[in-house]
Amino acid sequence: MTPSNGRSMAQENEVPSELLIKRHRAASTAVVGVFVLTLLLLAIVNLGRAAFAYPRVKDPALAYGLWIAILVFGLGAVAYRRTKFSPVRLQAIAGLRGVDGLLAALQRTTIMVALLGGLIALMGFMSAYLMGEPTDMNYAGVIAIAVLLYCYPRRAAWQRTVEELQPAGAENFSPANGETA
Numbered sequence: 007m008t009p010s011n012g013r014s015m016a017q018e019n020e021v022p023s024e025l026l027i028k029r030h031r032a033a034s035t036a037v038v039g040v041f042v043l044t045l046l047l048l049a050i051v052n053l054g055r056a057a058f059a060y061p062r063v064k065d066p067a068l069a070y071g072l073w074i075a076i077l078v079f080g081l082g083a084v085a086y087r088r089t090k091f092s093p094v095r096l097q098a099i100a101g102l103r104g105v106d107g108l109l110a111a112l113q114r115t116t117i118m119v120a121l122l123g124g125l126i127a128l129m130g131f132m133s134a135y136l137m138g139e140p141t142d143m144n145y146a147g148v149i150a151i152a153v154l155l156y157c158y159p160r161r162a163a164w165q166r167t168v169e170e171l172q173p174a175g176a177e178n179f180s181p182a183n184g185e186t187a
Contacts, residue, residue: 026164029109033116033159040124044150047131051143061138069142072133076126076146083122083153090115100171108168116159123153 051058089095090111100108130146133139 025106025109026161026168029113030159030161030164033113033120036117037120037154037158040120040127041151041154043124044127044147044154047127048143048147051131051134051140055140058134058140058143059138061136063136066137069133069137069139072129076129076133076149079122079126079129080149080153083119083126084156086122087115087119087157096167097171100168105168105172108171109164112159112164112167116157119157120154123150123157126150126153 096108096111099111103110126146127143127150130143130150133146134141134143
């Protein structure tokens, strides 16, 4: 049976693949870019160990402060992603903004968590440089990579999320007319 607009039921329930691919590519590019930055910082510190061998700051409180910030950013990245990807929140976004709004929210959250991972790597680099301890970057690099692997977007998961939140019989799954988000 074909609806009045000439589209089949299967076509109506499909997720706009171009939009999904575009948003997913942007998010995964951001995550990979931050991953490469982290690996570059790790390489700089480990290949230039002699330059990082002496401390530039004598105050250990700075190192403790950086490590507390790394811990907060690491745990905060997990909490932020879990909060933003909660099913109730995603369902509300899908109802108000449609597929584009849902995919934009998935993309934005993924990029924000990747940036938190990048900040962790930068703080580790700062700690290694200021405190003269190259292993600080190694530890922070492992934490940053763990955050980046945690937030890496899987296209199948995004596809499944959109399909689950798509209302049955919705023609284009777009927001209601006149509705602002």
